[in-house]
Amino acid sequence: MLDFLKEPFIAIQEFYLLTGRALRNVAARPHYGDDIVEQMDLIGVGSLPIVILTGLFAGAVMALQMSRALAQYGQVDQTGTLVSISLVRELGPVLTALMMAGRNSSGIASELGSMKVTEQIDAMRALGTDPIQKLVTPRMVATAVMLPLLTILADFIGMFGGWFVSRFFLDLPSQQYWSSVWRQLEWNDITQGLLKPFVFAFIISLVGCYYGLRASGGTQGVGRATTQSMVAASVLILILDFFLGKIFVSQVVS
């Protein structure tokens, strides 16, 4: 009767096992340093253009929209505060993570999926390598290092986008904008803004790896794995964002 629950429960169990093994391998030998550096380049440096564009326009749009709401209270000069808080706490981490999910979860899933359906994963095991050690752990470590850095970059670029709008469309003095940007930022915001991308990095890399490694059924299966990984990673990011946000907001309120 409860057969429909079997599949999701097995999926959760398998994901949990993959996560456990990938984390355990961080300390275990052999270490594949070259693979970690290569993945940092692919995942981190490769994502720069998309992250810069996302951050820039997110900040600009925030400044544009918020200024309208703030104008009702005569507080347009506070635009910088709203832009910085919303960027650092929310938009920077979430938008960067969503972009990375689109680019990297799906990329990882399709790469590992292709390897799975062409028996390269089996060949790897046959030739003395643990695919989780060789493929999953480097991707996880690389994403966990690069996503917070990319988020910091997106935050700064976003603030710059906000400045551009404030300066040229809202006629706010630059100094006023930048001082309102810094003044209201608290440690709580920055901790939250850095913890979120660190957690999201595990979702992005491990969801991609999980769907890639369970791909079956030829090229069609790889396509399916790619789509599923992107959808699952994006949804999980938004769900986790709510809970992480809840923890930090509760801290401030109490």
Add this chain to the structure above:
Amino acid sequence: MAAANPADTQTPVLRFERVSVSFDDTPALADVSFQAYEGESRVIMGATGSGKTVLLKTALGLQRPDSGTVYVFGRDISRMQERELFEIRSKMGMLFQESALFDSLNIEDNVSYPLLNQLSIHCPPDQVLPRVEEALKFVELEGTLEKFPSELSGGMRRRAAIARAVVTQPPLLLYDSPTAGLDPITANTIIALIVKERDLNKTTTLIVTYRYQDGNLVANFRYNPKNGGLEPAVNRTGSQAGAAPRTLFMVLREGRLVFEGPQTELEASQDSYISKFVKHRG
């Protein structure tokens, strides 16, 4: 043709004992038992989905049996941890169905992969390249070190994958459909390489194939080091030019082992399924 049964004197290199494997309640191997001895060749035939590939993957420990026991070199691998399996696998070479060369690595890195990654191989760094070149020379693919798998033809990829399987000189070799999708000339070249590896290094060999010619070549031909080609193990006058290693045929049907025996018994079989795989020699 068949040598004296070595069962009394030797430990089998590979032994399946009532092995069953199933995927989502569909049996892929059902109660399969056999023993392969050192130097023996096994030709495994069967229709698509009859469990041939699963049998090889179970022998390699890539697939765990649901029940039964698999012994490789006398050790029970059915319940071994993945890391323990690496040591056993370093004594086994496997050619996968679609070659399974790593797309992101060139041929040199592909062939050196087992030398560098199999912990029990202990290949000194200065010996890696010479051994890779030797393995590529063995499969007549010198000069492809820098090429990527996508730049090679299907037959060349298969040969590079054989080089990767034999570079560590494992005593047990498993070939999954080595001639599938190849033209008859290339297919014969590949089988000739397999026979050459078997006869030069005295390996135990399991070959999955659906081409009866492949099995016939393995059973009745041997490698001649003088001219570098294959020659019949028994010449026309009936005198032995040199004994071919003992070759046994196995036929799988829906996961069950329905035939195991020498070529003469296979050809004499009246079973309609088994005889489908046999083309009588002229």
